Amino acid sequence: MNRLSKLFGHHLRTENRSPPPGPQASSTFPTEADYFRHRKQRGVNLGSWFVLERWIVDSPFRSAAAPAQSDLDVARGANAKEILENHWDTWITEEDWAWLAGRGVNTVRIPVGFYHICGADASVLPGTDFADFQHVFEGAWSRIIGALVSAHKHGLGVLIDLHAAPGKQNADSHSGTSSPHPAFFSKQANMKHTIHVLSTLLSHLTAFANSHSPPLTNLVGIELLNEPQPGSHGAALEKWYLDAFHALRAIDPCVPLYIGDSWMTDQYADFLSRSATHFAVLDHHLYRCFTSDDTSTSATEHARRLTDPNDWTPQMFARVAQKLESAGCALVVGEWSGALNPGSLHAVQNEYEARRAYVTAQLQLYERYCSGWFFWTYKKGSAGDKGWSFRDAIAAGVFPESIALKVKAAVGDDPSIATRRDAAKEKALNEHATYWKQYPGQYEHWRFGEGFIQGWDDAWTFLSASASHPGAFMQELGFKGPWAKRRAQAHAREKGEGNLWEFEHGFSQGTAAAAADFVSTYC
Structure with missing residues (x-):
C-alpha cells in the first residue's frame, strides 16, 4: 500500500479513473486518483533520465555521433542501446525516490520523447527521424511504467511530459534531434502524428495502471508538448491543442491535460478559459538567467521584483491564476531554477544569501498563486551546481531542507x-x-x-x-x-x-x- 493510501484510508476509493462529470459523478468523486491530481504539487523534474541534455549529464554521449548533443545523436553512435539502458537503470534508483519523498516532494515531472514509447507501440516511429532506432529505445517503456510503480510506492504523483515530438516543436536539442530547424508546425503530418503518439501514450499508461495490483492512481497528468515555439503558427497550435484534447478525452475523460504557454501566458489563459472542458492546466516556465536584461539585473533585484506585488511578474501570476481558477482550470510552473547569470552576482557581497533570497522569492510567488511547481532539475552528473541541481541546492542550503510545512501535532478526534x-x-x-x-x-x-x-x-x-x-x-x-x-x-x-x-x-x-x-x- 502506498503512503497516500495509508494516509487517507477509508476516505479513498482505489479506481484509477473516475467517470466524467454527470448525474453519477457525485457518488464516485473523489477517488484516490483525484487526491493525487488535486493536491498542491511540490515537485522536481527528472531531467536527463530519458530525454538527454549533455549539460546535465555527459556520460551517455561518450560514443554519440556528431554533434553529440541530442538523443538522435546518441542513437546514431556506437553501443547506443547498451549505453542508454545502463543510464536509465542508474540515473534514478530506489534511493532517489526515497530521498525525494523524505524532503516533502510529492510529484515528479518526467520528460520523455515520442521514441521512448516505441516499446509499447512501434507505430510511433515510422516516418520520423527515429524510424530506424526501435531496437535502441524499445527498452525505455518498461522503465517509464516502472517509474509509475516506484513513485506510487513512495506516495509521489507522476506528470508525463512529451518533451520531444515528431518534427521537433522547438529548435533546442532537448526536443530529440540536433537540427536547428523544427518542423512540427510546418508539416501537418507531424502534428497529426503527435496526437497519435499522445493517444498511444495515454492508452498504454491507463491500461497498465488499471491492470496493476493494486491499481496505480498516481498519474497526475499528461503534458501535451514541452515549450512549443509556434512563431507565426499560433492559431495552428491552439487548434492542435483542441484536437489533442478531443482525442485524449475520448480515452480518459478525467485525466488532467497540461499545455505549455509558449511564454504568452495571458493569451493561453484566455484560450483555456474559452475552450477547456474538464481538468486543464497551464504550464509556465520561469528562468532569469538567459537574456541581456537578466544579466544586467542583480540577484537582489531579481528577488525584489518577484516579491513586489506591483511588479509585472507577480501581477501576471495573480491575474492569470484568478482567471484560470474561475474557469475550473489551474496554473503551474513546470520549470524553474535557482540559476543566475554570473553578471547578476558580480557585485553581490554574500552570494549564499543572494541565491537563497532568490529561491525563496520564487517559492513564495509560486506557493501563493500556483497549484504546483517543479524545479529544474533533480540532479546533474557532476556535483556542485546549486543553481540547477535540486540536490546540490539543498546540500548548499540555498534551498529549504524540507519543501512543505511539517505537522507538529497529530490531528486526532478534535470536536x-x-x-x-x-x-x-x-x-x-x-x-x-x-x-x-x-x-x-x-x-x-x-x-x-x-x-x-x-x-x-x-x-x-x-x-x-x-x-x-x-x-x-x-x-x-x-x-x-x-x-x-x-x-x-x-x-x-x-x-x-x-x-x-x-x-x-x-x-x-x-x-x-x-x-x-x-x-x-x-x-
Whole structure:
C-alpha cells in the first residue's frame, strides 16, 4: 500500500479513473486518483533520465555521433542501446525516490520523447527521424511504467511530459534531434502524428495502471508538448491543442491535460478559459538567467521584483491564476531554477544569501498563486551546481531542507474543528451578505454558506489525512479550480442552477479558512 493510501484510508476509493462529470459523478468523486491530481504539487523534474541534455549529464554521449548533443545523436553512435539502458537503470534508483519523498516532494515531472514509447507501440516511429532506432529505445517503456510503480510506492504523483515530438516543436536539442530547424508546425503530418503518439501514450499508461495490483492512481497528468515555439503558427497550435484534447478525452475523460504557454501566458489563459472542458492546466516556465536584461539585473533585484506585488511578474501570476481558477482550470510552473547569470552576482557581497533570497522569492510567488511547481532539475552528473541541481541546492542550503510545512501535532478526534468551522462560516457569510447589500439584486446567500462548509470540509480531508503523525508533511488542496467546479456541478444537480457563483465564492473562502486554521493549530 502506498503512503497516500495509508494516509487517507477509508476516505479513498482505489479506481484509477473516475467517470466524467454527470448525474453519477457525485457518488464516485473523489477517488484516490483525484487526491493525487488535486493536491498542491511540490515537485522536481527528472531531467536527463530519458530525454538527454549533455549539460546535465555527459556520460551517455561518450560514443554519440556528431554533434553529440541530442538523443538522435546518441542513437546514431556506437553501443547506443547498451549505453542508454545502463543510464536509465542508474540515473534514478530506489534511493532517489526515497530521498525525494523524505524532503516533502510529492510529484515528479518526467520528460520523455515520442521514441521512448516505441516499446509499447512501434507505430510511433515510422516516418520520423527515429524510424530506424526501435531496437535502441524499445527498452525505455518498461522503465517509464516502472517509474509509475516506484513513485506510487513512495506516495509521489507522476506528470508525463512529451518533451520531444515528431518534427521537433522547438529548435533546442532537448526536443530529440540536433537540427536547428523544427518542423512540427510546418508539416501537418507531424502534428497529426503527435496526437497519435499522445493517444498511444495515454492508452498504454491507463491500461497498465488499471491492470496493476493494486491499481496505480498516481498519474497526475499528461503534458501535451514541452515549450512549443509556434512563431507565426499560433492559431495552428491552439487548434492542435483542441484536437489533442478531443482525442485524449475520448480515452480518459478525467485525466488532467497540461499545455505549455509558449511564454504568452495571458493569451493561453484566455484560450483555456474559452475552450477547456474538464481538468486543464497551464504550464509556465520561469528562468532569469538567459537574456541581456537578466544579466544586467542583480540577484537582489531579481528577488525584489518577484516579491513586489506591483511588479509585472507577480501581477501576471495573480491575474492569470484568478482567471484560470474561475474557469475550473489551474496554473503551474513546470520549470524553474535557482540559476543566475554570473553578471547578476558580480557585485553581490554574500552570494549564499543572494541565491537563497532568490529561491525563496520564487517559492513564495509560486506557493501563493500556483497549484504546483517543479524545479529544474533533480540532479546533474557532476556535483556542485546549486543553481540547477535540486540536490546540490539543498546540500548548499540555498534551498529549504524540507519543501512543505511539517505537522507538529497529530490531528486526532478534535470536536473543536466543527465549532471553529461553523464560527468561520458565520463570520464569512455575514461579511459576504453585508458587501452585496450595497448592490441591490436577487441573491441566494445560503449557497455561499453551503459552499463554505463544502470547501472547509474538502480542505480538511487533505489536511487532516496528511497529519497522521508529528513530522509528516502537510498536503493541501492545490487545484482548487477543477475541484470547485466538480463540487459546483454536484451542487447544481441537487439544488438547481441559481447563483452558483455564490457557492463557488463560499467554497474558495472555506478552503482558505481551513488551511489557515490548520496551519495555526497544527503547524
